[in-house]
Amino acid sequence: MTSQNHGFAVSTEVLPPNWEPLFTNANDKTNEGIIHNLLPYFSVQFHPEHTAGPEDLECLFGVFLEQCQSKTSLSFKDNLTKKLTYIPQHATDKDIPKKVLIIGSGGLSIGQAGEFDYSGSQAIKALREDNIQTVLINPNIATVQTSKGLADKVYFLPLAPDYVEQVIRSERPGGVLLTFGGQTALNCGVELERANVFSKYGCKILGTPIQSIIETEDRQIFADKVNEIGEKVAPSAAVYSIEEALNAAEKIGYPVMARAAFSLGGLGSGFANNTEELTTLANQAFAHSPQLIIDKSLKRWKEVEYDVV
Template structure:
């Protein structure tokens, strides 16, 4: 080590390590903001990270930088040398979080949420007990420790199911299965199921709206809601891949109040100090009322923190870092949630164009490698800005191709009607086309690829199609329609693989290329006025 131990109080921040899908520079943003806030408060900051491509490893971000692997052995060596007052594990995603228990066992002062509370949120069985105690709802779920058990439990829960290995970030190896043959293939080919690596089975909530809520809690149990974000794509698309809106654009005030109540209860029950992210799914009940299901709780910084901070002007990572160091929310003047009177939309960026042969359909496994943000006075205006920022072009007038799975046929009607009203011509496969014609819409019928030429892929290659709405379910249907999505990508045809995404895109068309431009500083000044 080039530096001698310091006499000043030190706080160590563990970074996220190398960038990969599911764990990118959103976490580095949090680490940098924590270092800046703690330095302003008079602490000497120590950054431990091993990624040269980050701001946290710049020489002037922290007082001391250790360019070391994020392993238990390396971190313990640094702690022994520096003797910090505390170590922050919440800001580097799953990598440092996995070290929390072992660090505590070795006498390292982990500050913020305790390693036991982190484990309580991560351990499926312990967490289920807490959820039941609080009287909250979860989708029916089980844990399988061998192949046979997985098939038996699946029958008990019912299909469709979301299946995944435990303790993963970014939804790796996660899949939606629609029947027993799909599940048998998954446990045979995708993962090795054992006592040490069980598979988690959750009932998949079809046509549900997913919501993310970020909060900060201090040592006295006070909770500040950072932001409530409504996903645009339905539950089942990974939260890192879904566009989202802050504030929510379609949730009732009553449902939002219930989400806030549940989040505060969870934060207090888990004794959170610092950041916590909670994911919910909201499904319409038989009487039309919203039923709130708790999907998961992450007692750490989430990838939405930079977006929420920019949308609201509230530096969540800085406030939470000071809470972990012992300050209360009241001492920082951060006691009131900021709900902007404008909309901010986050849009994910995908690398599909660079990878030949990859299917661009979205699902529970995260695939995006970046994100952009759009701001507007209405949701549709903000969505239009986000689409433009992400390089997603507005489809010019022409033929719009529609092919959807049976459960989406009722929901695609308003989208198809809106396309007709805007001057598009509808083209559809036989099943979808017959449905649209039954409901009084003119529609040209085109062959699927398996039905012989000329088929829909020929139409895309010939430049006849300007926009595609394509939803599928089940492995066979997804494979059958792969060539449609792939050719759309190759020929730069705008496409939507969810009904909600299609609806938002069509509604936003009138706002493309229009309206004034605001700086974030102007908007934040407005909020503080």
């Protein structure tokens, strides 16, 4: 008894009563198995025969022997269906989004490191492995992550809140990744969160939460958090005007380091040895950021940096 052999197959349209197909060839749609609904009869015939497979269905022999030895009322068809049904060991997480927006690395200068292009590319590959649709927004066509076939859809648009909101409105992603686009993506994400864009469109923040980004990018909040756990931090003050910067420098003592918050690559930051240098530096810094941090200069200190992944 066989469903097919030597190029001929039993037609499913002329099967006798109580017989039905068990397996169907995915390529030519021919019948590769038949089973009786009431009696413990079934047959399979897989091709090509020279491979003696597929081995993943060797369990059919076990099902047949179990049915012969069993005294339960469970029909052979039900027993076989139960055996062939895949039950995952871990329940699937319904909160995992099916579509994710990645804010890309943006423009790069000649000689500038491309680590965010690399990390963003790896993020896209990891999401694709989990069958998650990827939507990338990145205006730089000369990056790896914008290569054809990597992301499911690419938008060559500026990494600005207005444009990102347009993409979110159009694509309706279930989640967004902000940490693979560097400072530009982080700043953009913070602005979108303050405008309630993510909650408006039901877009979940994946990875580092927005609040954690704010706490690490706002120098004063970060210094306060470090003090809370009893760690030492350089004397500093957050200022919002040139006058406040000069007063803070007088209290801390020159030389000082002025750092602009939420700036790209330390833009507008530097060292000042006197009021004239600090005034010039503060004017440049406030052109890029509303907040300036005045730190005690740690020149000639030995620096140890950790990147935690």
